[in-house]
Amino acid sequence: MSDASVPAAVTPRSDPSRIGPRGAGTPIHRLPRASSTQDEAARRAAGGETLPFAVTTLDQHGGRGRLGRVWTAPAGTGLALTLAVRTVLPPPRRTWIPLLAGVAVLDALEELSPGLRQATGLGLKWPNDVLVPPARPGGRDRKLSGILVEGRGRDTVLIGIGTNLQDPAPAAEDRAAVPAAAWLLGPGGLLAPAGCGPVEPAQASACGARLAQLLVTALLRRLGQLEAAVDPMSAGLHETYRMSCVTLGRDVRIQPLGAAPAEGGADLHGTAIGIDPDGRLVVRSPGGAETAVDAGDVLHAGIGTRHDTDDRTAAGKAITGPTAADVSTAGQTSAGEHR
Numbered sequence: 001m002s003d004a005s006v007p008a009a010v011t012p013r014s015d016p017s018r019i020g021p022r023g024a025g026t027p028i029h030r031l032p033r034a035s036s037t038q039d040e041a042a043r044r045a046a047g048g049e050t051l052p053f054a055v056t057t058l059d060q061h062g063g064r065g066r067l068g069r070v071w072t073a074p075a076g077t078g079l080a081l082t083l084a085v086r087t088v089l090p091p092p093r094r095t096w097i098p099l100l101a102g103v104a105v106l107d108a109l110e111e112l113s114p115g116l117r118q119a120t121g122l123g124l125k126w127p128n129d130v131l132v133p134p135a136r137p138g139g140r141d142r143k144l145s146g147i148l149v150e151g152r153g154r155d156t157v158l159i160g161i162g163t164n165l166q167d168p169a170p171a172a173e174d175r176a177a178v179p180a181a182a183w184l185l186g187p188g189g190l191l192a193p194a195g196c197g198p199v200e201p202a203q204a205s206a207c208g209a210r211l212a213q214l215l216v217t218a219l220l221r222r223l224g225q226l227e228a229a230v231d232p233m234s235a236g237l238h239e240t241y242r243m244s245c246v247t248l249g250r251d252v253r254i255q256p257l258g259a260a261p262a263e264g265g266a267d268l269h270g271t272a273i274g275i276d277p278d279g280r281l282v283v284r285s286p287g288g289a290e291t292a293v294d295a296g297d298v299l300h301a302g303i304g305t306r307h308d309t310d311d312r313t314a315a316g317k318a319i320t321g322p323t324a325a326d327v328s329t330a331g332q333t334s335a336g337e338h339r
Contacts, residue, residue: 027053035062038160041082052085077168079208082160100222102128108214123246132182142182251301
């Protein structure tokens with residue numbers, strides 16, 4: 001195991017003055033292998049380690065997601081990271097932590113490769129899956145990152161992020177194990193030049209280390225902005241998120257949490273039209289009724305079953321809505337998942 005710290009120089013270009021004292025010198029514990037970075041961070045926090053700190057690995061073998069679903073990725077193909085942080089946000093505002101985590105991932109990816117968002121169309125599926133839109137009409141979204149947020153005690157939050165560094169399929173049994181993945185490096189990668197060859201382990205390791213630093217800094221910056229303003233509108237978070245959310249304007253189907261795809265009678269169908277002040281997805285039914293959704297399996301139009309975005313996707317998934325209890329009560333799971 002080796003530890004590192006985020007250099008003070010590693011700061012997003014936008015509004016660096018608001019990073020706050022937590023943004024520099026935050027320890028990052030880099031593990032050669034881990035069962036779950038989320039569980040490892042929880043263990044360290046419970047043992048009295050000073051917050052904030054982060055735990056990362058490129059080889060996670062016991063990942064879990066929302067509702068206990070399995071999260072897997074072949075060794076070396078993905079970055080698993082958990083940031084443990086103490087928040088001063090009042091519980092009602094903690095519903096925005098899962099959403100700001102998605103925005104922070106976009107921040108970090110843009111810092112990693114300026115212009116990436118414009119070139120690829122990266123955006124957020126409510127509340128915080130990081131998706132690449134289809135390259136052609138009739139295609140399907142591909143997922144690059146998934147997020148899990150959990151509360152521990154009164155004010156400790158664990159923000160877990162899984163990001164595909166390279167194509168997980170060559171190391172998987174078959175492509176069905178990762179039906180809709182996007183990745184950064186190697187053939188087909190978002191950062192890869194045309195005709196590039198396989199990814200060297202050192203290249204994946206260097207990319208993972210750099211991205212981990214940027215993620216920690218971006219997460220702390222976005223959290224600090226919300227804590228300073230308290231209100232997501234005043235912090236600019238609501239508008240930033242709204243502009244980043246690719247779910248808005250799309251027809252969606254929302255299944256109750258834990259329901260089997262065949263149990264479609266209770267599904268909510270409609271068009272996603274907005275994000276309310278609590279971070280909930282507002283859906284308008286064909287009859288005109290509007291419903292604010294704070295939890296559910298969200299499927300974009302054209303995705304017929306949950307299998308299309310299920311937990312076997314390398315980057316995990318993020319389809320649970322935010323509730324205040326999720327990020328303020330020990331053991332509760334908030335939006336998204338990754339380990």
